[in-house]
Amino acid sequence: MEKVNIVLVGFGRVGRAFFDLLKEKYDYCRERYGLLLELRGIVRKKGTILLSSTQRVLSPSYFATEDLHDLAEWIPAITLSDLLEEFGSGVLVDCTPTNLITGEPGLSVMKMALEKGWHVVTASKGALVLKPEELKNLAKEKKLLIKASGATAAALPTLDIGMYSLAGTEILAIEGILNGTTNYILTRMAEGLTYKKALEEAQEKGIAEPDPSLDVEGWDTAAKMVLIANQVLGTELKLSDVKVSGIQGISHEVIDKAGKLGKILKLFGKCYRQGPDSAWKVEVGLALLDYEHPLARVDGTNKGIIFYTDSMGWVAVTGGKSDPRGAAAALLKDVISIYWHNF
Ligand SMILES: NC(=O)c1ccc[n+]([C@@H]2O[C@H](COP(=O)([O-])OP(=O)(O)OC[C@H]3O[C@@H](n4cnc5c(N)ncnc54)[C@H](OP(=O)(O)O)[C@@H]3O)[C@@H](O)[C@H]2O)c1
Incomplete structure (x- = not known):
């Protein structure tokens, strides 16, 4: 079994669908791919939530008290940088909005992840179309991967x-x-x-x-x-x-x-x-x-x-489902493709 740390950035339509899919597919990914896909934290504009493991999120007692979708405890004090340092390495899943003029916030988010030794799986397009060389070179230098199925028609394999x-x-x-x-x-x-x-x-x-x-x-x-x-x-x-x-x-x-x-x-x-x-x-x-x-x-x-x-x-x-769940499935597939050695 391989433990995979996941940090999710962006908790809108696609981020939430990814969160739901990760819960739904946690056992399947363990049994089928030998991967323990552990969500360690979620970062959004209004704050961060720190999770000890996907198991904790999955546990019925956790849901008995709080539904994460409506959770009020988004903590502004914990930054993305804190989270990435706390867990050391893994994959950052970027579900932030696409901005085709500045590439932000995806550009800063992806650069930070790569600089701190995290792979990137992204649904946002801005950074990659504006700064393709910079991001490619950074990933190469750090021997990390950037996967962008979620940004390239998502559930349609391209x-x-x-x-x-x-x-x-x-x-x-x-x-x-x-x-x-x-x-x-x-x-x-x-x-x-x-x-x-x-x-x-x-x-x-x-x-x-x-x-x-x-x-x-x-x-x-x-x-x-x-x-x-x-x-x-x-x-x-x-x-x-x-x-x-x-x-x-x-x-x-x-x-x-x-x-x-x-x-x-x-x-x-x-x-x-x-x-x-x-x-x-x-x-x-x-x-x-x-x-x-x-x-x-x-x-x-x-x-x-x-x-x-x-x-x-x-x-x-x-074909390929054209909605947030389809996009989330493309993100999950990219995460699996990084860690499953038979891909
Ligand atoms: N919708 C689709 O079906 C679909 C399909 C394929 C790809 N995509 C791509 O997926 C991405 C997300 O789409 P979406 O529909 O989920 O967007 P959305 O509903 O607008 O959600 C965007 C999320 O990003 C967060 N965010 C914004 N600025 C941030 C920052 N500086 N740091 C951290 N988080 C930040 C927002 O935080 P708050 O919640 O705190 O405001 C929100 O949770 C986009 O790039 C889009 O092009 C979407």
């Missing part, structure tokens, strides 16, 4: 396919429908709704954020494509290298025209290069897909990715 399943192939191009909100809006528009109505519906269902700009302007897709390219192709692209256009305010005429041409309109992220010696480019924008395209039927909040290779042909994967 990095794992590119890194492991396609090892040894030359990847020629990557395309993806990587944002559930925009795909939902386009799907509902194809069914007759206006952009405004489709967006309102997505917001009512909790699919779209109250401020949906990162999604509808294409930046979320761009960030995911950059992360995938940097990991899978070894590029060092930044968000500022990407040509981005979104779907905001798209008219019904455009959707109708696509239908008349026998095509389907999708917000697509593309990574490609002109030839083996050319630089990789990432672009995000509306694409007209033939019905035969492997991603044409990816509807609603579903996502999909396709890799074009020299020796395995094209490989596409679609």
